[in-house]
Amino acid sequence: MKISTMSLPEDTKQLLEKYGLHANRVLGQNFLINEGAVSSLIAKAQIGSGDTVVEVGPGLGTITARLADVAKRVIAVEKDPSMVEVLRMELATYKNIEIVHGDILEFNPESYKLTAQSYKLVGAPPYYLTARLFRAFLEGTPAVPSSMALIIQKEVAEKVVSAPPRATMLSVAVQLYGNPSLAVTVGRGSFLPQPNVDSAILLVENIKKPSVDEKILFGVVRAGFSSPRKQLGVNMANAFHIPRSEADAWLNKNEIDPTRRAQTLSVEEWIGLASSAPSS
Numbered sequence: 001m002k003i004s005t006m007s008l009p010e011d012t013k014q015l016l017e018k019y020g021l022h023a024n025r026v027l028g029q030n031f032l033i034n035e036g037a038v039s040s041l042i043a044k045a046q047i048g049s050g051d052t053v054v055e056v057g058p059g060l061g062t063i064t065a066r067l068a069d070v071a072k073r074v075i076a077v078e079k080d081p082s083m084v085e086v087l088r089m090e091l092a093t094y095k096n097i098e099i100v101h102g103d104i105l106e107f108n109p110e111s112y113k114l115t116a117q118s119y120k121l122v123g124a125p126p127y128y129l130t131a132r133l134f135r136a137f138l139e140g141t142p143a144v145p146s147s148m149a150l151i152i153q154k155e156v157a158e159k160v161v162s163a164p165p166r167a168t169m170l171s172v173a174v175q176l177y178g179n180p181s182l183a184v185t186v187g188r189g190s191f192l193p194q195p196n197v198d199s200a201i202l203l204v205e206n207i208k209k210p211s212v213d214e215k216i217l218f219g220v221v222r223a224g225f226s227s228p229r230k231q232l233g234v235n236m237a238n239a240f241h242i243p244r245s246e247a248d249a250w251l252n253k254n255e256i257d258p259t260r261r262a263q264t265l266s267v268e269e270w271i272g273l274a275s276s277a278p279s280s
Helices: 008-018 035-045 062-070 081-090 127-139 154-160 169-175 214-225 232-240 244-253 267-275
Strands: 052-056 073-078 097-101 120-123 147-153 179-186 199-205
Touching: 008 062, 035 062, 035 120, 035 147, 035 179, 035 199, 052 062, 062 073, 062 120, 073 081, 081 097, 127 147, 127 154, 127 169, 147 154, 154 169, 154 179, 154 199, 169 179, 169 214, 169 267, 214 232, 214 267, 232 244
Parallel strands: 052 073, 052 120, 073 097, 120 147
Antiparallel strands: 147 199, 179 199
């Protein structure tokens, strides 16, 4: 049975029945059964005939097959061994798909001859994985993707795109690397089983490493957000174990009022602080 994308609810149910499977709640599996959502994800990802795509959470291969129709190379990384079996059986005719049985958080792009900006990350990962997925493919590897197109929980997507004065630790952590945007809302009825929340297609484009040491940078950001309701001067003095006067001087040097809160700072201001951070 070749995976079809014309009747996703029926195809999904047939595949699950054929292999005697069901959604694994421990792994946070929810199968995408909305053809419009699949089409939107592929369109927003802007996959070209020369592109390499790393897919997170391919599941039954609904998105995988569509990616393979337009991309040069698809590396589908699946943790569930039962789903790996389905993918290898149902997608066997696709010569440009590589099925990888493994944890996406442990995926090493360089092991697949991928370099920085040489591939795109696409998929509908389990909700619980989102924050760690960003960290793994942005901070955790020198071979960052050129872009990301992911279907994630809408509430989380909204946090990622939030800007000062309502920035979050997550929004800063992503925006230090690229430009995120919330593209399309995906209703909860688009999945089987149906989750309790809506999703959204999140794009992160123009990804590149920041111009300062990442360890220092995130040390500064974590310090700033350690107590979001407190003033930056207080947080920085406590985190770096320096007098308040020294923390204030450091902030003033970067033209940042020490009484401001972390959620009001721009990405450029965080980078400036990291460039002149005191030793902790």
